[in-house]
Amino acid sequence: MTGSERTVCFVSDRTGVTAETLGHSLLSLFGGVTFHTVTMPFVLDTVQARGVVARINALGEERGVKPIVFCTVVDQDTRAVIKQARALVIDLLSTLLGQLEAELGKQAEVAGVPAMHGATTDPSYSARIDATNFVLANDDGAGARDYRSANVVLIGVSRTGKTPTSLYLALQYGVFAANYPLADEELEAGRLPRMLLPHREKLYGLILKADRLQQIRSERRPGSRYASPQQVQYELRAAQALFDRFGVPYLDVTECSIEEIASRIMDQMALARHARS
């Protein structure tokens, strides 16, 4: 392993998602370094922690460079063991918890096993499952067409990312997201689909740059009219004209990740987040 490569370990007493999310944000600011990441979740006691330390030390020796460890373990004894690893151990909790304890005037409840927010105790769990089922039942304008229960209805031409965005909104935020594909007849008529008219305030449009959409469609149906530059440009122009005419907010998602698309929709549509805790 050269100096421009590093092993990074995410050590957590739960899923490791928090350590991964913050860790990746930080690491993305260091260009030119290749990071090899390993997630070590569900480290619940000092015995398991000693196993983790052995693994971290072995990775360091094998690769000849000190690993970086992002640690989100709550239990102090377990954390103390992890800090003994021959690595830069970045403790994401202790400093921050101290600040919060001072501000809130109470101690964090860090003794023993971390709280598990599971199917039976977390109110947002069923909200997110219900939202996911809603998306699947209302995907691509098919099936249920239950726009009254929807929090948002994504519209756009084929392959602009409506379905993955809807699913992400459901799984991350518990949002009931329907989606409706704009087909030729609607684009030609220059009108919103009649069944969407009563729900105009819930509509949100997605568009892509023409060359990107053409590329995506070509992978799916090479050489087809559907993937031709003329058809793609026509559809995108007509969709944008429709959005402008009916005042539908929309986003060009060409440069956006799914998280960014979802977050912008949440923000612009002022949707309530059924946050996971």
Added chain:
Amino acid sequence: MTGSERTVCFVSDRTGVTAETLGHSLLSLFGGVTFHTVTMPFVLDTVQARGVVARINALGEERGVKPIVFCTVVDQDTRAVIKQARALVIDLLSTLLGQLEAELGKQAEVAGVPAMHGATTDPSYSARIDATNFVLANDDGAGARDYRSANVVLIGVSRTGKTPTSLYLALQYGVFAANYPLADEELEAGRLPRMLLPHREKLYGLILKADRLQQIRSERRPGSRYASPQQVQYELRAAQALFDRFGVPYLDVTECSIEEIASRIMDQMALARHARS
């Protein structure tokens, strides 16, 4: 707002997901306090930052208690403005970046607008979209049945969370997750479905406690045989016997969040994470 309530703001130059994830982890350790959370994403310059500060200050005055702000803004000037808010501003980046800079022997690239990892630049974007499409095509044993391309095949009786878990694995990790529902004929025969036999090493089972599964099914089809205690208990016992007999690893997800289920599967099946950066 009483002393046991607090306004919490997540301020970010991108989606706010990092600040939300870490913030919720920390706040969950303070029982007895109700947190009202607001996410303020895409704060990119000092002008927008001043708007955010005004909003935070207004929330503080309106509710009569100092807000807590989790800030993941990279640009130093923008961050400096946010720190002027009349709030406890927890800067999630600056301390941690300093530690990383010292270890890596280089400066973080924090000047100007943060890096945008969008559809055209982020290799994991298309992996995650492809994985989502794969899940939808291979959901509930229907359609494609493309188990050769699958990284994992979730099996279990109806309503054990196979579909949401598959979608989460796809959207979060870019994993190709198929799922297959165990029906009466397979449970009675005590055999794995024939089409799954060549892919035994990819199988992962989900089960729930009987009373929880009965409750979920009753909400869906009240009073049905499907939701009866006898049927639910029979199916769960038969599924577990099948898993034991064929050495299929499995998880009781009754107490697990979707993140936890997904993370345990990633860990036990040693699946590669197409991490978002």
